[in-house]
Amino acid sequence: MKVSAVVTVPPYATFLEEVARHPLVTGLRLNTVMPIKGSPHDTLRRLSGYGVPLWVDLKGRQLRVVGAAIPPFTEVRVSHPLSVETPADCFFDDGREYARVMEVDGDRLILEDTPRRFVGPGESINIVHPSLKIDGTLTPTDKEYLTAMKELGMTRVMLSYCEEAADVEEVKSLLPGAEVVLKIESLKGLDLAARQGDRQGRLMAARGDLYVEVLEPHRIVRAMRAVHAADPQAWVASRLFPSLAKRPVPEAQDIGDAAWLMSLGYRTFMLGDEVCLRRDSVMAALNLLGHVAEAVG
Numbered sequence: 001m002k003v004s005a006v007v008t009v010p011p012y013a014t015f016l017e018e019v020a021r022h023p024l025v026t027g028l029r030l031n032t033v034m035p036i037k038g039s040p041h042d043t044l045r046r047l048s049g050y051g052v053p054l055w056v057d058l059k060g061r062q063l064r065v066v067g068a069a070i071p072p073f074t075e076v077r078v079s080h081p082l083s084v085e086t087p088a089d090c091f092f093d094d095g096r097e098y099a100r101v102m103e104v105d106g107d108r109l110i111l112e113d114t115p116r117r118f119v120g121p122g123e124s125i126n127i128v129h130p131s132l133k134i135d136g137t138l139t140p141t142d143k144e145y146l147t148a149m150k151e152l153g154m155t156r157v158m159l160s161y162c163e164e165a166a167d168v169e170e171v172k173s174l175l176p177g178a179e180v181v182l183k184i185e186s187l188k189g190l191d192l193a194a195r196q197g198d199r200q201g202r203l204m205a206a207r208g209d210l211y212v213e214v215l216e217p218h219r220i221v222r223a224m225r226a227v228h229a230a231d232p233q234a235w236v237a238s239r240l241f242p243s244l245a246k247r248p249v250p251e252a253q254d255i256g257d258a259a260w261l262m263s264l265g266y267r268t269f270m271l272g273d274e275v276c277l278r279r280d281s282v283m284a285a286l287n288l289l290g291h292v293a294e295a296v297g
Contacts, residue, residue, distance in 0.1 A: 003293040004268050005286055006055060006235070008276040011036050011043055015279035020050035022286050027053040029158065031273060032145055033064065033122050040148040053156055055181065056149060058142040058171070061134045061161035062185070062209070065123040071099070071111040076119055081106040081135040088129040092119065095212035101127060126212045130187075137167050138174075146174045155179050158204065163188040168200045181235065184227050185209040193230040203231040208238030208272060228265050236261050237270035241285045245274040250288055258292045 006027040007019050011034050019025060028050060036043045048054045059079065067077045088101045092115055100112040109125075138146075149155070155177050159167060162182040172178045180201035184193050186209070193203055205227040211220050227234050240258065243251040261269070269289060276282045 001293040001296050006270040008273050020052050024286050029055045031057050040145045044148050055156045055158050056145050057158040059160050060137050063125045065119050069119045072113050076109040078107050083133045084129050085131040091126040091212050150175050161185050186213045203234040205236045235268040236266040238272045244281045244284050259296050262296045
């Protein structure tokens with residue numbers, strides 16, 4: 001079975017050339033929440049020089065913490081003003097920590113109690129409620145990257161939390177000719193996928209947040225099938241080989257997970273942040289992906 005991989009690149013990693021040469025790698029992904037020195041222009045120009053396509057992952061509607069906080073004693077500020085009926089369930093740490101939003105004031109969230117720890121800038125937060133409305137789509141940082149991409153003649157974009165056709169249109173208005181991968185990460189995103197198929201661009205089942213957003217874990221099965229049905233060339237991302245980020249030998253469930261995704265028809269896999277932070281773990285993940293594809297046949 002032929003599969004390919006898109007690899008998240010730490011902006012200043014010393015092993016990027018080796019990763020780009022791996023036979024499975026067909027692209028690199030820059031997560032724009034990663035810190036960089038200077039302007040996006042300089043970073044994009046440097047990372048686009050490894051001989052494989054560079055995809056720029058814009059954050060769009062994705063909610064992220066923008067300031068330090070220790071709830072419940074301090075508010076949590078997020079990347080977009082929003083409205084939601086309160087109290088509302090919310091989750092930190094990829095769904096492992098539960099909290100309740102008691103009040104919202106623009107981009108300020110007042111939590112009932114947990115998590116009782118330091119919450120740092122860049123952390124994602126999932127507010128899972130049908131009444132949630134986020135004010136705006138692209139962040140100021142997103143727009144800075146799009147400006148730099150236009151100057152450099154770059155076109156490849158991933159758009160997080162894509163939920164409406166207008167989200168893609170906004171990107172293309174700022175970057176004419178943009179090739180957009182729609183990251184499906186919420187129930188509204190799944191509705192968009194069902195309505196639009198791949199007409200707005202390639203779809204991606206982005207399981208990191210999608211797994212949290214479907215609320216009941218078993219619903220991820222139906223969600224993965226739905227994205228692939230909407231776009232048979234859809235990519236799949238996140239929660240791939242997470243054990244390799246902590247130990248050199250993968251856990252059995254990681255292998256079974258990749259094999260199941262291949263059995264559904266997914267052929268392009270995007271490796272996420274944690275497994276790509278170190279040379280040994282990302283190379284192990286790429287090699288394992290190839291071995292699983294061979295075993296699945």
